[in-house]
Amino acid sequence: MSAEDVLDALVIGAGPAGLTAATYLARFRRRLAVIDAGASRARWIPTRHNCPGFPFGVEGPRLLDRLRTQAQKYGVRVREGRVTGLRRDDRGVFTAQTRDGPDLRARCVLLATGIVDRMPHLFELRQAIERGAVRLCAVCDGYEAGDGTLAVYGPLPVALAHAEFLRTFSRDVSAVASEPAEPDPAMRERARRAGVRLLPVPEALRLEDDRLVMRFADGERRFDSVYAALGGDAQSALATALGARCDDNGERVVDAHQQTSIDGLYAIGDVVSALNQISVAVGHAAIAATAVHNRLPRNWA
Numbered sequence: 001m002s003a004e005d006v007l008d009a010l011v012i013g014a015g016p017a018g019l020t021a022a023t024y025l026a027r028f029r030r031r032l033a034v035i036d037a038g039a040s041r042a043r044w045i046p047t048r049h050n051c052p053g054f055p056f057g058v059e060g061p062r063l064l065d066r067l068r069t070q071a072q073k074y075g076v077r078v079r080e081g082r083v084t085g086l087r088r089d090d091r092g093v094f095t096a097q098t099r100d101g102p103d104l105r106a107r108c109v110l111l112a113t114g115i116v117d118r119m120p121h122l123f124e125l126r127q128a129i130e131r132g133a134v135r136l137c138a139v140c141d142g143y144e145a146g147d148g149t150l151a152v153y154g155p156l157p158v159a160l161a162h163a164e165f166l167r168t169f170s171r172d173v174s175a176v177a178s179e180p181a182e183p184d185p186a187m188r189e190r191a192r193r194a195g196v197r198l199l200p201v202p203e204a205l206r207l208e209d210d211r212l213v214m215r216f217a218d219g220e221r222r223f224d225s226v227y228a229a230l231g232g233d234a235q236s237a238l239a240t241a242l243g244a245r246c247d248d249n250g251e252r253v254v255d256a257h258q259q260t261s262i263d264g265l266y267a268i269g270d271v272v273s274a275l276n277q278i279s280v281a282v283g284h285a286a287i288a289a290t291a292v293h294n295r296l297p298r299n300w301a
């Protein structure tokens with residue numbers, strides 16, 4: 001293996017985190033590759049208003065296009081594909097395997113692989129998200145959901161916590177159980193204090209115009225927006241296989257520079273953060289890309 005075969009960095013994932021990291025690294029004149037399986041969560045985002053620099057809102061696909069164009073401007077090419085295996089040899093060089101292309105070798109790897117949301121079973125899910133009848137993140141758009149009839153759908157303790165948060169915006173908030181659970185007295189008291197209605201598992205969900213209808217044993221209820229609080233699965237199998245540490249909650253442990261417990265392996269964006277936000281993802285990317293540049297051998301002009 002010659003030194004030329006080894007990239008400075010490999011970025012796995014081209015959502016907001018990976019694309020931002022790629023732009024930074026390319027502007028640091030680093031040799032890098034980006035590989036992406038094409039399933040960024042940002043593809044789901046209808047017009048949003050909490051993304052810095054877009055006072056009139058931006059749709060997720062448009063933001064991804066702009067981030068990609070920005071990276072391309074500095075010579076970055078995003079290769080379509082999925083990294084299926086990652087190993088690190090005793091010289092600290094990583095080798096990434098893909099199904100449909102040659103192996104890639106790099107001195108550092110930035111894992112920007114995101115999470116996969118657990119979504120409610122709803123035939124018209126995409127339309128429901130586009131119309132704001134189903135939402136995923138109250139931090140993102142609770143302001144826009146506003147003072148409507150809102151619900152949170154998830155395991156009851158989680159749904160109640162999110163419902164309390166939504167009381168910032170609306171007077172009419174329900175916590176709807178996604179799995180059978182009898183609320184204990186403490187939970188009932190919390191819900192009472194917050195003015196949150198606790199509801200059992202609905203028999204069925206459907207989209208009707210711009211609202212989500214839930215059918216219960218005693219009748220139907222209509223909600224302007226239902227927040228899914230079903231969690232998500234961090235796409236971190238590559239880090240796990242290398243032995244990167246997690247905390248007790250299953251979150252990947254990273255240091256102040258976003259480095260995992262594996263030397264040279266960095267994790268950025270949703271894959272590592274509980275506050276799953278574009279602004280957090282790009283912040284991680286800036287920190288990690290700068291740390292990677294500073295640790296690599298100098299590339300003086």
Ligand SMILES: Cc1cc2nc3c(=O)[nH]c(=O)nc-3n(C[C@H](O)[C@H](O)[C@H](O)COP(=O)(O)OP(=O)(O)OC[C@H]3O[C@@H](n4cnc5c(N)ncnc54)[C@H](O)[C@@H]3O)c2cc1C
Nearest residue numbers: 013015016017037038039040041083114140269270277278
């Ligand atoms: C409906 C919805 C609305 C949202 N609204 C907002 C909002 O208003 N404001 C906000 O800030 N955030 C919002 N978010 C969250 C936002 O989309 C995420 O925080 C952001 O996309 C995270 O970026 P990321 O780069 O970490 O991950 P992602 O954007 O998910 O990108 C990860 C990429 O990695 C790829 N990948 C995964 N595994 C591999 C592999 N093994 N090999 C190659 N590629 C791989 C995936 O295919 C994907 O393309 C919303 C999310 C959803 C679903």
